[in-house]
Amino acid sequence: MSNHFIPRSLDDIDYYDALLAGIIIALGAGASLSIHESVALYHGLAAGSVVATIILFEIIFRNPPVGRSATKQGLSAIVMAAWVITILLAV
Template sequence: MVSYYDRLLVAIAAAVLAGAASGLHPAVAPHVGLAGGSIVSTVFLYEALFRNPPTRPTRSTTAASVVVGVGWVSTVVLLV
């Protein structure tokens, strides 16, 4: 039986692969496609780690904001 977290892992991989596949199109640079896929996969990662973790959720929203913010900033830095 496939669990909720198995589906999230598949969604993360699918988002990154879709970004890589879009980078194969001549109008889209490969690094832009991967960056887009990583941004989409960040949503699933946030869901798995902070909104619905396999353990007791933390009461601190600061940790979640920092992790997601660092992911977005690093994606923007890689784009420039």
């Protein structure tokens, strides 16, 4: 069995792999904020989700892994922004 998918150094990690790891770290950091007495778990997760959403915006819209096509990316960006505003207003 080969270890082809295990990076041997930081140079082997792809840009998108680092961003995906950033999503996990953001959610974990948000959850760990709830260790403090004044922060509820759902507030910490909401903060981590906002950071994860920004990272997803970077992956999907600003710098996608495939070439840009003639799709309506502007509308998708507006929908993403609407979700972020909805999440912020819900908190």
